[in-house]
Amino acid sequence: MARFLLGTIPVIGHVSPAVPVVRELIKRGHEVCWYTGQAFQTTVEQTGAKFAPIRSWLDYSDLKNVPESVMKQRDGIEGVERLKFDLKNFFIDPAAGQVKDLLDLLYEFPADVLIADSMFLGMAWVAEQKQLPWAEFDSSALALSSCDTAPFGLGLQPSNTLFRWLRNHGLRWFFQQTVLRPLRAYTNNVRSQVGLPPSPVYFFDRMSPFLYLCPCIPEFEYPRSDLPPQVHFIGPLLSQPTAEFTPPHWWDELNGNRPVIHVTQGTIATNLNDLLVPALRALETEDVLVVATTGGAATDTLNLPLLPAHVRIEPFIPHAQLLPHVDVMITNGGYNGVQIALAHGVPLVVAGQTEEKPEIAARVEWAQVGINLRTGTPTPAQIQKAVKTLLVDSSYRTRVKQLQTQMQQYNAPAIAANLIERLAEIKRPVLNT
Template identity: 50%
Template sequence: MALILIATSPVTSHFYPMASVVHELVSRGHTIWWYAGKKFRAKIERLGATYKAMDAAYDFSGMSRDEAFSQLRGLRGLSALTETIKALFIEQAPKQMQDILGLLNEFPADVLIAEEVGFGMGFVHEKTAIPAVAIALSIYSFGSKDTAPIGFALPPNSSSWGRVRNAALRFFIDSIALRGLKVYIDQTRTGVGLPILNRSVLERIVEPPNLYLLGTIPEFEYPRSDLYEQTHFVGTFTNQPVESFKPPAWWDDLQGNQPIVLVTQGTLANSNLNELVIPTIRALAQENVLVVATTGNIALKDIKLTSLPDNVRLEQVIPFYYLMPHVDVMITNGGFGGVQLALSHGVPLIVAGATEEKPEIAAHVAWAGVGINLKTGTPSEAQIRDAVKAIQRDPHYKQNAQLLQAEFKHYNGPQRAADLIEQLLEKKPQKKR
């Protein structure tokens, strides 16, 4: 059995997909140390892994993005994507590397596993040559001649004209729009003793891993003729949560005749519920639907509503594993894990994404025909209400979501990921110490 070292950023949406893979690896007898935020210690230990704290690196678990990184407040579009990557992941990478190298002195791992933005683990991989696995918790992050760079939220185009467009946009990103980030990345790498990588901006942070496991299916991702060969589609990273679930008192209301509309702003970009959750509650107050709204990091007592409509059920957290089978429409700011879970249950989507890579996820939803991209992070009540009615009126959204649901059934993300990790371990590459 192998010694496996895992690192995740202290973000809830990054923890739970990884937990499904850890559950599978532990069940196969592997020994796991998991470097993560202190908020996750009890959950990690319940899974049978050994928790390791973040010492040098910033542990912002339990905080919203705006609480932890006030400089990101109000950013939208490309600047939101790049500044978030810089603040949450690149700036933390050298300190994460320091922590992880210290752990390796005690725990000679056979393989390293992190999410695709786990750049500290990527640095360690380059320094030690220990095989690395990236669990991709969002859209495919490498460039392609068939797609525009991440940040433009454009559909794919592999025609001759499309490839010219894509190349021109890559040149603009690398030479003009993200020139400052490019310099910062190069300085970060040289600062930890690694050479500069001669690649596009977002691909020059770390070397590609030995395995890149995408938590979706090919039907949701843009077609590309130049996928990295180590890329594998594995389906959703979902398992029954490690915590016990006590349904709220209103749970039987889900068995009624009203369509169920779920609205969420996820677990990171949720400091201002006036962006999506509260407008949705108001927009649907008089509609024949039951609205289930989750607030994430915001306590219910802090929700600024004079009164709660009769057709709304408000909770801080509900495990979507239990809720999604009841949902008819999901309104979301575009968190990747929630989108994939919804589609794996055949649930059409309404996406209002403006931060991180969420506009890209919204564009994927529209391209796949499984929902509506509102093209804003702050939709009006009328936009939300009209979108819900459009989903209900046009059966194609539901039909397309059900087609993807049928494809998801061919995959078991945790099992497939564990199989591929074990295949990598069988190769037993020489470690560099």
């Protein structure tokens, strides 16, 4: 049996996809040591893995640990500048501390293979230092540069037209050589702190040369004629129904005759005035049942308008339990939420402009499984029109059902475990054949 050292960014969207893979590896008799934020200790230990906490860098699994000045600065910027700010503060700066902790862990837990989510730089650097094989898994849409796509972050779709191909080519050059070029020097400065030489690689083109796991199906990712051979589509890594779930008192209403519309604020961009409140206003006169979740915020502490009689609001409901009853989901575009909606055959209204959400919204539109509102602050009228369209235009549901059928052909945890075991066995790149 093999030993695996796993590192994940201490945010739910980076931790959750790893859970079913770790469970599968443990079930097969392997040992896993999982390094992430303190807030996820219980999650880690419930998989059977050994938990290793962050010690040498800011553990932002609890956002209270992030200095208020940092959050204020972040709130004052948007677009590409916020992207650069996030990459520096939450992904590049922590890498030196990650390396220190991981080297200490390797002394205590000599791993055969390293595993990390795609934004966890420290594991890649330790693999480089120690010459160890390592696997990488994506926690969002594939950001890798390609001759067939626009630069990641702009939310632009690929196209076969010459004009858009030239546009995308020019934007790629501009992004890599101008807009995000300072990130290369910034990253190399942090690399020098841990004794590594400069790297010429563009930030979003960092990738394990051994194994890269893409947790979706090809039908929901832009086609790339130059996709590296170590990239494997494994299907979505979905949360499973939990036995501990206690349905709210109104749960039987989900089985009524009205369409069920689910509004989710998500867990990162959590300003309820951006999406949840306008969605409630959009649907206040519609003959539907609205089920809203606040992203964890207690509903009795929220400054919400008077709720219509057909609205049910909770801090959190597991999607695995709720989505089988849902007809349309309104979301700001979190990757895991979108994936699980598609897996349940639910078309989407997407309104997100922070983090990588424009990219996910663009893929929803490109795959014809929902409507991209192209804003993070939609009006009630925009939401109402989109919901009505999805309820009456059967083409969206037909397309979602097609993707749902494709997803059902994949057992993502088993496929991932097979590939990781293969890497542990051969200690060289695991390539598509």
